[in-house]
Amino acid sequence: MTSIADLIDEIYNKSLEAREIISKYAHRTPVDISATFSKMSGSKVYLKYENLQKTGSFKIRGALYKVYRVKDSARGVVAASAGNHAQGVAYAARSFGLPAIIVMPVTASITKVEATKSYGAEVVLHGTIYDEAEAKAREIAEKQGYAFIPAFDDPDVIAGQATLGHEVLEDVKDFDIVVVPLGGGGLASGVSIALKKRRPGVRIVGVEPANVPKFSLSLKAGHPVTIRAKSTIADGLAVKRPGEITFKIVRELVDDIVTVSEDEIAQAIYLLLERGKVLAEGAGAASLAAILSGKVRGAQGRKVVALITGGNIDLTMLNRVLIRGLSFAGRIATLLGYVPDKPGMLARVAAIIGSHRANILEVLHDRSDVHAPPWHTVLRIIVEVPSREETKKILRDLRQEGFEFHVVNS
Amino acid sequence: MTSIADLIDEIYNKSLEAREIISKYAHRTPVDISATFSKMSGSKVYLKYENLQKTGSFKIRGALYKVYRVKDSARGVVAASAGNHAQGVAYAARSFGLPAIIVMPVTASITKVEATKSYGAEVVLHGTIYDEAEAKAREIAEKQGYAFIPAFDDPDVIAGQATLGHEVLEDVKDFDIVVVPLGGGGLASGVSIALKKRRPGVRIVGVEPANVPKFSLSLKAGHPVTIRAKSTIADGLAVKRPGEITFKIVRELVDDIVTVSEDEIAQAIYLLLERGKVLAEGAGAASLAAILSGKVRGAQGRKVVALITGGNIDLTMLNRVLIRGLSFAGRIATLLGYVPDKPGMLARVAAIIGSHRANILEVLHDRSDVHAPPWHTVLRIIVEVPSREETKKILRDLRQEGFEFHVVNS
Numbered sequence: 147m148t149s150i151a152d153l154i155d156e157i158y159n160k161s162l163e164a165r166e167i168i169s170k171y172a173h174r175t176p177v178d179i180s181a182t183f184s185k186m187s188g189s190k191v192y193l194k195y196e197n198l199q200k201t202g203s204f205k206i207r208g209a210l211y212k213v214y215r216v217k218d219s220a221r222g223v224v225a226a227s228a229g230n231h232a233q234g235v236a237y238a239a240r241s242f243g244l245p246a247i248i249v250m251p252v253t254a255s256i257t258k259v260e261a262t263k264s265y266g267a268e269v270v271l272h273g274t275i276y277d278e279a280e281a282k283a284r285e286i287a288e289k290q291g292y293a294f295i296p297a298f299d300d301p302d303v304i305a306g307q308a309t310l311g312h313e314v315l316e317d318v319k320d321f322d323i324v325v326v327p328l329g330g331g332g333l334a335s336g337v338s339i340a341l342k343k344r345r346p347g348v349r350i351v352g353v354e355p356a357n358v359p360k361f362s363l364s365l366k367a368g369h370p371v372t373i374r375a376k377s378t379i380a381d382g383l384a385v386k387r388p389g390e391i392t393f394k395i396v397r398e399l400v401d402d403i404v405t406v407s408e409d410e411i412a413q414a415i416y417l418l419l420e421r422g423k424v425l426a427e428g429a430g431a432a433s434l435a436a437i438l439s440g441k442v443r444g445a446q447g448r449k450v451v452a453l454i455t456g457g458n459i460d461l462t463m464l465n466r467v468l469i470r471g472l473s474f475a476g477r478i479a480t481l482l483g484y485v486p487d488k489p490g491m492l493a494r495v496a497a498i499i500g501s502h503r504a505n506i507l508e509v510l511h512d513r514s515d516v517h518a519p520p521w522h523t524v525l526r527i528i529v530e531v532p533s534r535e536e537t538k539k540i541l542r543d544l545r546q547e548g549f550e551f552h553v554v555n556s
Numbered sequence: 557m558t559s560i561a562d563l564i565d566e567i568y569n570k571s572l573e574a575r576e577i578i579s580k581y582a583h584r585t586p587v588d589i590s591a592t593f594s595k596m597s598g599s600k601v602y603l604k605y606e607n608l609q610k611t612g613s614f615k616i617r618g619a620l621y622k623v624y625r626v627k628d629s630a631r632g633v634v635a636a637s638a639g640n641h642a643q644g645v646a647y648a649a650r651s652f653g654l655p656a657i658i659v660m661p662v663t664a665s666i667t668k669v670e671a672t673k674s675y676g677a678e679v680v681l682h683g684t685i686y687d688e689a690e691a692k693a694r695e696i697a698e699k700q701g702y703a704f705i706p707a708f709d710d711p712d713v714i715a716g717q718a719t720l721g722h723e724v725l726e727d728v729k730d731f732d733i734v735v736v737p738l739g740g741g742g743l744a745s746g747v748s749i750a751l752k753k754r755r756p757g758v759r760i761v762g763v764e765p766a767n768v769p770k771f772s773l774s775l776k777a778g779h780p781v782t783i784r785a786k787s788t789i790a791d792g793l794a795v796k797r798p799g800e801i802t803f804k805i806v807r808e809l810v811d812d813i814v815t816v817s818e819d820e821i822a823q824a825i826y827l828l829l830e831r832g833k834v835l836a837e838g839a840g841a842a843s844l845a846a847i848l849s850g851k852v853r854g855a856q857g858r859k860v861v862a863l864i865t866g867g868n869i870d871l872t873m874l875n876r877v878l879i880r881g882l883s884f885a886g887r888i889a890t891l892l893g894y895v896p897d898k899p900g901m902l903a904r905v906a907a908i909i910g911s912h913r914a915n916i917l918e919v920l921h922d923r924s925d926v927h928a929p930p931w932h933t934v935l936r937i938i939v940e941v942p943s944r945e946e947t948k949k950i951l952r953d954l955r956q957e958g959f960e961f962h963v964v965n966s
Contacts, residue, residue, distance in 0.1 A: 176586040181610065197833045200591065253913070256943040416871075423607045423835040423867030457833030461826075462887060462915070462940045465878050468871055477872060503663070505872075530872045532666040 150398050153301065153391070158343045160305035161312065161336065164211040168309050171210050171241045175199050177317045177451070182421040187437050189445040192318050193422065196310060197430050197457030201265070203382075204310055204455045205234035205297075208332055211306030212295050213238040220293035222246060226283035228254040228276065229382055230456055231297040236267035238295075247292065249283040251275060255460055298332030299389025307333045311340030314451055321348065322448040325433040327455055328354040328361050328403065329383040331392030337453070338399035349401045349444065353436040355380045355428075356405040364388050365397060379463065380411050382429030382456060404441040411435045415464070416471030418454065427459040473555050476534030478507070480526065483544070483551030487513065487523040495525065498543045504531040526554075560804050563711070567805075568753050570715035571722065571746065574621040578719050581620050581651045585609050587727045587861070592831040597847050599855040602728050603832065606720060607840050607867030611675070613792070614720055614865045615644035615707075618742055621716030622705050623648040630703035632656060636693035638664040638686065639792055640866055641707040646677035648705075657702065659693040661685060665870055708742030709799025717743045721750030724861055731758065732858040735843040737865055738764040738771050738813065739793040741802030747863070748809035759811045759854070763846040765790045765838075766815040774798050775807060789873065790821050792839030792866060814851040821845045825874070826881030828864065837869040883965050886944030888917070890936065893954070893961030897923065897933040905935065908953045914941040936964075 148156070176195050183191040196204045209231065213223055222245035225235040232248045239246030246267040250259060251274055262269050272282040287294040296303055310333065314324065324341060326334045334352050341348045354361055357376035364370045364387075372387040388396065396403075406414075411428050414435035418426045426434075433452040436442050442450065459467075472478040481499075485491045492509070499506060512524035531537045537553060544551050558566070585605050593601040606614045619641065623633055632655035635645040642658045649656030656677040660669060661684055672679050682692040697704040706713055720743065724734065734751060736744045744762050751758045764771055767786035774780045774797075782797040798806065806813075816824075821838050824845035828836045836844075843862040846852050852860065869877075882888040891909075895901045902919070909916060922934035941947045947963060954961050 173588060176605075176608075178583060178608070195586075198586075198588070202833055256946075419835050419874075420871055423612055425829050425833040425835065461830055461878055461882055464829075465875065465882070468875050468878070472871055472875070536666070 150394050154339050154395065154398070157301050157305045157308065157336070158339050160211070160302060161308035161340055164207070164305045165309050165312055167214045168207055168210050168306065172206055173199050174313060177314060180422060183434065183438065187445065188447065189437065190449040191437060192321065192449065192451045193434070194310070194314055194451060194453050195424060196453060196455050197424060197426050201230065201233040201237050201261070202456055202458040203230035203234065203430070204307060204333060205230040206237055207309050208298070208303035208306035208336070209234035209238040209295060210241065212300065212302040213242055213244065215302045216293035217242045217244055220244070220291065222290065222292040223295050224249070224283045224287045224292040225295040225297070226276065226280040227297060228279070229258060230458055232258060232262045233265060235295050236262045236265035240266045247283075247286055249279040249286065251279045257460060258458070298330030299391050301391065304332050304336040304339070304392070304395070307336030308340040310453065311337035315341065315344055318449070318451055320449060321451050323349045323351060323442060323445055323450045325351045325353060325436055325442055325450060325452045327380070327383055327429050327432040327453065328352040328396070329429060330385045331361065331388050331396050333453070333455065334400055335392045335395035338395060342399050350399060351436065351442050352396065352400045352403040353432045354403065354405055355383055355411065355432065356407050358384050358386070359405050360386060361388055361396060362403055362405060364393060365403065369393070378428065379408055379467070380428030380432050382427060383432060402443060404436050406432055406435040406439060406441065410439045412467050412470060413474070414438060415459070415467050424454065425457045425459065425464070426454050427456045430454045430456040472530070476537065476556060477531060478528065478555070479531050479537045479553050480528050480555040481540070481551045482524065482526050482554045483549055484518045484522040485525050485549055487521055492525070494547060495527070495544065495549055498547060499527070499529055499540055502531070502536050502540050502543070504529040504536065504540060560808050563801070564749055564805065564808070567711050567715045567718065567746070568749050570621070570712060571718035571750055574617070574715045575719050575722055577624045578617055578620050578716065582616055583609050584723060587724060590832060593844065593848065597855065598857065599847065600859040601847060602731065602859065602861045603844070604720070604724055604861060604863050605834060606863060606865050607834060607836050611640065611643040611647050611671070612866055612868040613640035613644065613840070614717060614743060615640040616647055617719050618708070618713035618716035618746070619644035619648040619705060620651065622710065622712040623652055623654065625712045626703035627652045627654055630654070630701065632700065632702040633705050634659070634693045634697045634702040635705040635707070636686065636690040637707060638689070639668060640868055642668060642672045643675060645705050646672045646675035650676045657696055659689040659696065661689045667870060668868070708740030709801050711801065714742050714746045714749070714802070714805070717746030718750040720863065721747035725751065725754055728859070728861055730859060731861050733759045733761060733852060733855055733860045735761045735763060735846055735852055735860060735862045737790070737793055737839050737842040737863065738762040738806070739839060740795045741771065741798050741806050743863070743865065744810055745802045745805035748805065752809050760809060761846065761852050762806065762810045762813040763842045764813065764815055765793055765821065765842065766817050768794050768796070769815050770796060770798055771806060771813055772815060774803060775813065779803070788838065789818055789877070790838030790842050792837060793842060812853060814846050816842055816845040816849060816851065820849045822877050822880060823884070824848060825869070825877050834864065835867045835869065835874070836864050837866045840864045840866040882940070886947065886966060887941060888938065888965070889941050889947045889963050890938050890965040891950070891961045892934065892936050892964045893959055894928045894932040895935050895959055897931050902935070904957060905937070905954065905959055908957060909937070909939055909950055912941070912946050912950045912953070914939040914946065914950060
């Protein structure tokens with residue numbers, strides 16, 4: 147049995163080869179300091195924009211190297227995934243001229259199915275959960291002589307993900323901490339190996355959703371455990387059990403593991419969009435969420451690199467993130483009040499709202515509320531407002547006109 | 557009077573100095589090929605991500621160089637702007653340690669006012685339109701001995717914007733066409749000068765909103781004319797009259813000018829987000845809109861660079877873009893039908909919708925529609941659906957259960 151040190155050496159050496167391969171087929175994604183997030187956090191925050199990677203995520207790195215390694219012995223490749231790994235393997239297979247079959251659960255989003263097909267892969271929809279899709283994929287591999295491409299628990303895949311670490315080392319000088327999201331642990335393992343080999347003093351902080359704390363709980367147990375996961379917006383991190391290999395590497399090399407809440411992740415997505423001008427998926431925003439929520443110990447005044455690992459978020463989900471973010475920011479307000487139920491009342495209320503450059507999104511009348519004074523109606527108005535201060539002015543002006551409203555969504 | 561050739565030479569020479577200055581204070585923004593947009597358009601599409609620039613737009617370039625030029629003679633700087641120029645000048649002034657006053661119309665968005673203040677500038681709210689703000693700014697300049705920093709019609713500002721052209725020249729090999737948005741014409745002038753001097757064979761295509769075609773109409777008239785502008789999502793291009801200098805340069809160097817519709821711009825914002833993972837404002841997406849709508853002549857099979865000039869779009873506006881984009885894409889559907897007005901009906905309808913993984917956003921009952929059969933209600937249901945195909949299946953299943961619905965938003 148290989149020792150952990152030997153395994154790390156093996157993967158590190160592979161990662162040097164992986165760099166050569168991957169540089170021919172993937173983007174070298176940009177990395178830059180963010181003045182905004184540095185100011186907000188008190189650290190010098192660098193963002194590595196892996197959401198601008200081909201296929202929209204880092205997964206292509208591990209897939210490219212793994213497919214490269216099997217391409218001469220396998221007739222094709224097969225993988226199971228509902229997410230970024232599917233697109234990564236499809237893209238990698240096409241890069242090396244191999245056929246690919248991707249098994250996705252029937253619940254996979256149409257967007258991801260279409261994206262995977264667009265890279266030339268055959269998509270087989272099977273099962274409702276990942277485990278069923280994986281069983282099917284392994285069956286196909288066996289039957290057709292295709293190589294099964296694991297999503298994370300594999301030395302080649304980990305060596306591919308390590309290339310992200312090499313790029314950070316080359317493009318950012320003297321950083322102190324790298325914050326990396328924890329799904330199955332492939333990226334965290336690879337990046338840790340690349341960094342610790344070359345800069346042992348760098349601290350690695352892993353981040354997982356509080357709703358899916360598989361590494362936190364497994365490390366406490368001393369071995370990989372299967373957890374009961376709640377749903378998370380960081381669907382890319384919704385893995386119920388660490389890999390056997392990745393568990394060992396993460397335990398050995400990752401210095402600290404923190405969890406982030408759903409709202410912290412959503413807020414990071416919102417801020418990356420509003421201030422950073424880039425779209426991150428939940429998993430991709432988790433590292434910044436950890437930094438902004440002050441959970442990365444020792445980060446004050448230090449140079450911290452956050453890996454923005456992917457941008458494949460469904461836009462209907464982004465729509466929810468936006469509305470929730472705007473509401474938290476006081477830019478969408480729900481006003482509730484009683485008004486006399488007679489002609490002209492809404493016009494007066496709406497005129498006051500409009501005079502403050504607030505745009506009405508929705509109006510609801512409710513005449514069934516027995517707490518309302520007789521012959522009054524409840525008026526519930528959702529508005530976009532320039533700011534919280536302007537909302538206060540709206541309430542003040544409404545009051546002066548005899549309309550008592552209050553804000554109910556903050 | 558300087559000839560146009562001399563003016564171009566003068567600005568070109570300044571732009572070489574501007575590069576040195578600007579490289580110290582601004583990001584060198586990434587540029588890369590987009591596989592997605594190349595496939596969609598039939599060109600090799602490169603995107604220059606100037607939305608990732610500090611302050612979120614290219615405006616910082618002209619501002620930096622202009623402030624650099626006046627810094628030794630002026631006690632401070634003053635500018636008028638409701639948009640990106642405000643932040644650019646504020647940032648530039650702070651970079652050189654000068655006080656800045658920015659006059660913004662009272663209608664300026666709070667986000668932009670706050671952003672401008674965050675760069676250390678004093679913000680004066682004055683007037684309801686740009687012209688009033690500018691008059692006030694010039695008055696302040698006069699009174700306080702501050703230098704007025706024009707937004708576009710100035711050789712130094714144009715030389716600063718030209719640095720974007722220099723970066724494209726250095727980072728993209730052998731491109732054929734550059735597509736540049738036309739606001740006041742400062743960017744188009746600068747980029748054209750940098751490119752035509754060094755690569756005369758490159759074609760420059762200017763893009764303006766069909767709702768604000770000031771350059772198209774002015775070129776037809778043979779001189780700058782003030783147009784009646786309609787509102788546009790590309791608010792950064794909502795300039796009613798070309799500059800005197802920029803008009804001459806654009807007429808001399810820009811090869812072609814095209815206009816794009818509001819929906820074409822909105823669709824480009826949507827696609828940049830969904831497929832490109834970056835946030836562009838309307839002006840920033842206009843160049844891609846022109847490419848994707850097939851309006852850039854001779855682009856087929858050629859290497860085309862689109863300047864994504866900025867990302868400062870208000871997120872409430874982005875929310876509208878998303879909802880409209882999702883509706884165009886068939887991902888949000890409004891279903892309308894009559895159902896018997898009795899208990900259990902909505903449950904049956906909702907169960908069918910839910911079984912197709914469609915998520916109900918809104919339900920509206922209307923019992924006042926006299927076209928409904930007696931004792932029926934209109935049911936209007938807005939749903940998020942996986943795809944257009946799934947919506948058809950929902951309608952089919954509803955029909956099988958006796959509910960006749962149709963889609964009204966496509």
